[in-house]
Amino acid sequence: MLQTAPQASPFADFALATRANQIPDTALERVQDLILDLIGVGAAARHIDASRLGREMAIRLFNAGSDQDRARMLFDGRTASLGGAAYAGATQIDALDAHDGYSPSKGHAGCGLLPGVLAFAEHKPELTGPEFLATMVLGYEIACRAAVALHGTVSDYHTSGAWVAVAVAALGVRLAGGSEDTLRQAIGIAEYHGPRSQMMREIDNPTMLHDGSGWGSMVGVTSAELALSGFAGAPALTVESDEAATYWADLGQDWLVERQNIKLFPVCRWAHAPIQAAFNLRAEHGLAPDDIAAIEISSFHNATRLALDIPQTTGKAQYSISYPVAAALVFGQLGAREVSGETFNDSDVARLVAATSVSECDECNANFPADRLGRTVIVTKDGRRLDSGIVRAPGEHTNPIDRAGLIEKFHGLTGPVLAEDRRLEIERAVFGLRDPGAKLSDLAELLYAPVE
Numbered sequence: 001m002l003q004t005a006p007q008a009s010p011f012a013d014f015a016l017a018t019r020a021n022q023i024p025d026t027a028l029e030r031v032q033d034l035i036l037d038l039i040g041v042g043a044a045a046r047h048i049d050a051s052r053l054g055r056e057m058a059i060r061l062f063n064a065g066s067d068q069d070r071a072r073m074l075f076d077g078r079t080a081s082l083g084g085a086a087y088a089g090a091t092q093i094d095a096l097d098a099h100d101g102y103s104p105s106k107g108h109a110g111c112g113l114l115p116g117v118l119a120f121a122e123h124k125p126e127l128t129g130p131e132f133l134a135t136m137v138l139g140y141e142i143a144c145r146a147a148v149a150l151h152g153t154v155s156d157y158h159t160s161g162a163w164v165a166v167a168v169a170a171l172g173v174r175l176a177g178g179s180e181d182t183l184r185q186a187i188g189i190a191e192y193h194g195p196r197s198q199m200m201r202e203i204d205n206p207t208m209l210h211d212g213s214g215w216g217s218m219v220g221v222t223s224a225e226l227a228l229s230g231f232a233g234a235p236a237l238t239v240e241s242d243e244a245a246t247y248w249a250d251l252g253q254d255w256l257v258e259r260q261n262i263k264l265f266p267v268c269r270w271a272h273a274p275i276q277a278a279f280n281l282r283a284e285h286g287l288a289p290d291d292i293a294a295i296e297i298s299s300f301h302n303a304t305r306l307a308l309d310i311p312q313t314t315g316k317a318q319y320s321i322s323y324p325v326a327a328a329l330v331f332g333q334l335g336a337r338e339v340s341g342e343t344f345n346d347s348d349v350a351r352l353v354a355a356t357s358v359s360e361c362d363e364c365n366a367n368f369p370a371d372r373l374g375r376t377v378i379v380t381k382d383g384r385r386l387d388s389g390i391v392r393a394p395g396e397h398t399n400p401i402d403r404a405g406l407i408e409k410f411h412g413l414t415g416p417v418l419a420e421d422r423r424l425e426i427e428r429a430v431f432g433l434r435d436p437g438a439k440l441s442d443l444a445e446l447l448y449a450p451v452e
Helices: 008-017 025-044 049-059 081-097 110-121 129-155 162-176 180-193 197-206 213-228 241-250 270-283 314-318 322-331 349-356 362-367 405-416 421-431 441-444
Strands: 068-074 079-081 292-299 355-360 373-380 384-388
Touching: 008 162, 008 180, 008 241, 008 384, 025 110, 025 129, 025 373, 025 405, 025 421, 049 081, 049 314, 068 081, 079 081, 079 421, 081 110, 110 162, 110 213, 110 441, 129 162, 129 180, 129 441, 162 180, 162 213, 162 441, 180 213, 241 314, 270 292, 270 322, 270 373, 270 384, 292 322, 322 349, 322 355, 349 355, 355 362, 362 373, 405 421
Parallel strands: 292 355
Antiparallel strands: 068 079, 292 373, 373 384
């Protein structure tokens, strides 16, 4: 059995006892924005191969033997086990790299949190809107601190699933009304089994693995269920060790949910600054593809390891730097279509990708991971060098995308796959969750029927 640790009780008080009226209005409002954004990405990702394959595997291998252990899958409606539904939902959202992130964590909390909480909530029809929002806020607070604690205390750079698992486990115990000891067992199990995948392996070899969020969400759900059944775990060192204490000192005081970044482009966040720089130059100088002779991109080291050639898959398109910059310059937009495969064979894009060079930038390196900076220089055929200067990735918390911008993004992503009345109902339900009589089930029922 775990021994009591000095950090355990404050953590447990926060995770198990915090209610919506103890959370700042700004945090609750922001988590509504993030939930709408996650739903939009999940709907838009419904037909991506990684999403489809994840759901089919959940049906085949992660199903449940009884109704009380089943949950529906997002924008699908079929059921899997609680863990299977969490896996499928997080894999689906993660399949379209357009969801929120926390820059110091070098990863993403929301895409694993939302499907995990929704799976638990399938058997809690009484869950109120305010309590759901509070639970999601706490998930962001726990996940983001677990992330920086993990990266601050071990040498490797792990995917989001490693630390999302801890947060989802904590939320499962909270929603079940579990005890402090059960909470400690659950986060200990989750940290032990969490997928400590090496993120740079996926960057160097882009596939469907992404950030390990599907496995992280599933591990969190199963860890909570194991602990609630009496299964014991080892201490979660990223929460309880003396070495990690500093990362939890401001829990309940500094609300990290308000510092999530928002993606305007469905590709790795590391490429967003050069993409925005390219858009700026295109608009400022009225550039057409035929005007461009060469492109020079500079950014921080990790960004320069993104793919440099024409992608053959959606996964590689989303972990590329040369391709999305070229696509932005050619099409004047960068959305789900531009990473779906429809534009991979465009001759203008191919020419610009071949004419692109990528290098490191000292200023960009010095500011990573707190900030994502980059620069794009376009050399025109008439000999001009058009320099964007250092640009920050759009949507950072220091220059946030406001609610109106997120609503616009939601409808832009979901317009091709959801009927307008359903989109508007989802929007109204999300922003009505703070109403005293709101139930999560009112929103949830809109999220399971298949998309077009």
